[in-house]
Amino acid sequence: MSRDFDWAAFLFLLGALRWTIVLSLIAFVGGSLGGLILAVARTSRYVVLRGLAGAYIGLIQGTPVLMQLFIVFYGLAVMTGVRIDPWPAVTLAFTMYAAAFLGEIWRGAIEAIPRQQWEAAAALPLSPGAQMRHVILPQAFRIAIPPTVGFLVQLIKGTSIASIIGFVELTRAGQLIVNVTFQPMIVYPIIAVLYFALCWPLSLAALRLEGRIDAALGIGQRP
Amino acid sequence: MKYVFQFGIVRDHLPELLNGAWLTLRLSFGAFALGFVLAVVLAFLRGSGPRPVRLAVGGYVELVRNTPFLVQLFIIYFSLPELGIRMEATTAALIGMSLNFAGYATEILRSGIDAVPKPQIEAGHSLGFSRLEIFRHIIVFQALRTVYPALASQFVLLMLGSSIVAAISAEELTAVTNTLQSTTFRAFEFYFVATGMYLVMALGARAVLHAIYWVVFERGQPARGAWAR
Amino acid sequence: MPLLALANVRKAFGTHVVLDDVSLDVETGEVVAVIGRSGSGKTTLLRCINGLEKVDGGSIQFEGNPLPADGAALRAVRRHIGIVFQSLNLFPHHSVERNITLGPTVTNKVPLAEAKAVALDALREVDLEDKLHAFPTQLSGGQQQRVAIARALAMKPRLMLFDEITSALDPELVGEVVKVLERLAASNMTMVLVTHEMGFARRTADTLVFMHKGRVWEKGPPKELFAAPKTKELESFIRAVLEPND
Numbered sequence: 001m002s003r004d005f006d007w008a009a010f011l012f013l014l015g016a017l018r019w020t021i022v023l024s025l026i027a028f029v030g031g032s033l034g035g036l037i038l039a040v041a042r043t044s045r046y047v048v049l050r051g052l053a054g055a056y057i058g059l060i061q062g063t064p065v066l067m068q069l070f071i072v073f074y075g076l077a078v079m080t081g082v083r084i085d086p087w088p089a090v091t092l093a094f095t096m097y098a099a100a101f102l103g104e105i106w107r108g109a110i111e112a113i114p115r116q117q118w119e120a121a122a123a124l125p126l127s128p129g130a131q132m133r134h135v136i137l138p139q140a141f142r143i144a145i146p147p148t149v150g151f152l153v154q155l156i157k158g159t160s161i162a163s164i165i166g167f168v169e170l171t172r173a174g175q176l177i178v179n180v181t182f183q184p185m186i187v188y189p190i191i192a193v194l195y196f197a198l199c200w201p202l203s204l205a206a207l208r209l210e211g212r213i214d215a216a217l218g219i220g221q222r223p
Numbered sequence: 224m225k226y227v228f229q230f231g232i233v234r235d236h237l238p239e240l241l242n243g244a245w246l247t248l249r250l251s252f253g254a255f256a257l258g259f260v261l262a263v264v265l266a267f268l269r270g271s272g273p274r275p276v277r278l279a280v281g282g283y284v285e286l287v288r289n290t291p292f293l294v295q296l297f298i299i300y301f302s303l304p305e306l307g308i309r310m311e312a313t314t315a316a317l318i319g320m321s322l323n324f325a326g327y328a329t330e331i332l333r334s335g336i337d338a339v340p341k342p343q344i345e346a347g348h349s350l351g352f353s354r355l356e357i358f359r360h361i362i363v364f365q366a367l368r369t370v371y372p373a374l375a376s377q378f379v380l381l382m383l384g385s386s387i388v389a390a391i392s393a394e395e396l397t398a399v400t401n402t403l404q405s406t407t408f409r410a411f412e413f414y415f416v417a418t419g420m421y422l423v424m425a426l427g428a429r430a431v432l433h434a435i436y437w438v439v440f441e442r443g444q445p446a447r448g449a450w451a452r
Numbered sequence: 453m454p455l456l457a458l459a460n461v462r463k464a465f466g467t468h469v470v471l472d473d474v475s476l477d478v479e480t481g482e483v484v485a486v487i488g489r490s491g492s493g494k495t496t497l498l499r500c501i502n503g504l505e506k507v508d509g510g511s512i513q514f515e516g517n518p519l520p521a522d523g524a525a526l527r528a529v530r531r532h533i534g535i536v537f538q539s540l541n542l543f544p545h546h547s548v549e550r551n552i553t554l555g556p557t558v559t560n561k562v563p564l565a566e567a568k569a570v571a572l573d574a575l576r577e578v579d580l581e582d583k584l585h586a587f588p589t590q591l592s593g594g595q596q597q598r599v600a601i602a603r604a605l606a607m608k609p610r611l612m613l614f615d616e617i618t619s620a621l622d623p624e625l626v627g628e629v630v631k632v633l634e635r636l637a638a639s640n641m642t643m644v645l646v647t648h649e650m651g652f653a654r655r656t657a658d659t660l661v662f663m664h665k666g667r668v669w670e671k672g673p674p675k676e677l678f679a680a681p682k683t684k685e686l687e688s689f690i691r692a693v694l695e696p697n698d
Binding site: 059199 | 285288289290293294295297298302304305384385386389390397400401405408414418421422425
């Protein structure tokens with residue numbers, strides 16, 4: 001028995017969109033904390049910290065996120081004999097994924113600050129802690145905002161992969177509706193439009209922030 | 224934790240894993256080639272076409288970059304058949320990956336083209352070059368050299384993103400790995416080996432791309448470029 | 453006792469020797485202009501003086517004490533040595549006032565109100581008291597360099613180092629910065645400047661140091677050296693700088 005795609009189906013999709021947003025936010029917040037730790041570790045004086053953080057980031061960035069999701073969802077279950085619910089598995093996998101990418105972005109932001117800023121701060125003199133607090137991190141934060149917003153878009157799109165293990169976010173909801181209505185030509189493009197409505201404004205915001213922040217930090221200006 | 228490691232089982236199934244990896248590589252290189260050619264055309268049109276064309280290209284790029292690859296794949300594999308366009312999973316995977324890659328590559332190429340200093344283009348005009356000649360003789364080499372690292376990164380992303388075609392049952396490495404681990408219950412061993420294979424492919428690709436960069440852009444040129452030390 | 457004493461300083465980056473047996477004494481109140489071609493080691497020399505570069509051999513003594521290698525000891529000495537770089541001195545996300553009060557308040561633990569008064573005085577010294585609340589990106593290059601000087605002065609240094617501070621400026625902005633340097637020299641500040649401003653060197657410097665291949669090639673009062681260089685390297689350098697189109 002099949003139904004046509006109707007308002008009830010559309011509302012169902014919107015409900016699932018809610019889970020897409022929630023999952024993205026949780027992964028983003030968790031990933032931000034992890035990313036901050038990784039960025040500091042990557043720019044620290046201690047080789048061991050740099051190496052460990054680098055290895056973690058290299059592992060996450062060198063393997064498919066779907067594989068990471070499978071490992072968390074299926075792998076841990078088979079190895080420990082304990083069934084993992086989709087919610088914890090998905091939030092864990094995407095948080096770990098986000099932490100690696102945000103860590104790289106923020107490390108890049110810290111390293112983008114010209115050497116003279118470090119030297120001017122150190123020569124003032126300011127202690128290393130004060131350098132970070134007053135000079136480096138405030139600038140790194142501003143530099144990092146556009147690519148961080150850009151990554152948020154990546155993250156939102158990435159949550160669609162959770163559908164593959166059955167987690168009901170927007171894409172999975174679309175599959176369920178198609179299974180009932182047999183109208184993929186209507187449903188999937190609508191799904192695409194919903195993602196677009198969510199992601200495109202963020203992408204535009206990232207572009208605009210890039211322009212404004214460059215001017216505020218004097219990037220591209222002659223000294 | 225009661226888990227005994229048995230890598231022997233992985234060894235028994237190595238041919239299947241390698242087949243999966245081979246499909247991953249074929250899809251990646253194929254999609255890169257097709258997507259790149261498309262991206263060059265689109266990048267040129269985005270800069271030098273009539274206004275409706277420029278807007279259309281821009282719209283395509285924004286669409287591809289702001290919707291999930293999985294959904295694009297579903298549209299190609301599940302929605303198009305309603306219009307009578309049917310295809311195998313592997314073909315859909317290749318087309319999906321190519322179109323997706325082209326979306327990103329167009330943007331990357333555009334930024335490289337814009338980075339070519341204006342005086343050079345003006346010099347081309349004064350020498351009487353047509354737009355196409357300017358593109359071919361002045362822009363292409365320099366633009367590619369500037370954006371090569373970004374393109375190389377995008378290729379690795381493409382290769383890792385190929386895993387998503389497992390969702391439409393294309394038998395690439397991730398799909399094969401998951402099937403094997405679920406039938407043999409050797410999750411750790413299979414994931415460990417498959418992860419290793421992806422890492423090898425990703426690192427190998429980076430090394431090869433780096434070598435290509437050196438041969439094409441640095442040998443016979445004075446030292447410079449994004450990757451020159 | 454000289455304020456600053458460099459003895460047999462040697463510095464190499466890998467196998468490339470940048471400073472080769474450099475000795476120099478700077479007395480309190482002396483203005484030393486260091487000139488030379490790029491690659492002569494003059495910038496590295498300056499950066500060794502406040503510890504931004506570590507020397508591989510020889511010694512650097514400030515006020516009779518060896519320069520500490522790093523840490524809190526080096527920071528304690530840096531309080532008394534101000535430095536202005538060629539560019540990107542100021543912190544773009546802070547106002548001019550905050551740029552100047554940062555060092556005194558955070559490092560010297562001076563109360564903010566007092567630091568603000570010091571900042572205003574320092575800006576008066578460089579003719580920019582109306583720019584107190586401006587941000588660096590709103591200033592011209594010359595104004596930024598002058599604020600950078602004010603920021604260094606706010607820490608009440610005993611020695612001021614300048615690393616080609618006018619080299620990145622548009623020509624019409626150089627004069628206002630040189631004027632400040634001359635005022636500073638007249639106030640008996642001890643200054644070591646790496647510079648290309650030959651006019652300033654000739655008029656205002658007490659000692660000219662010409663560096664070549666990592667060595668102090670010639671040293672002495674500027675008027676003497678300009679009038680009668682003893683070595684052909686200095687002679688060709690002067691000619692190249694004063695008549696660049698020959």
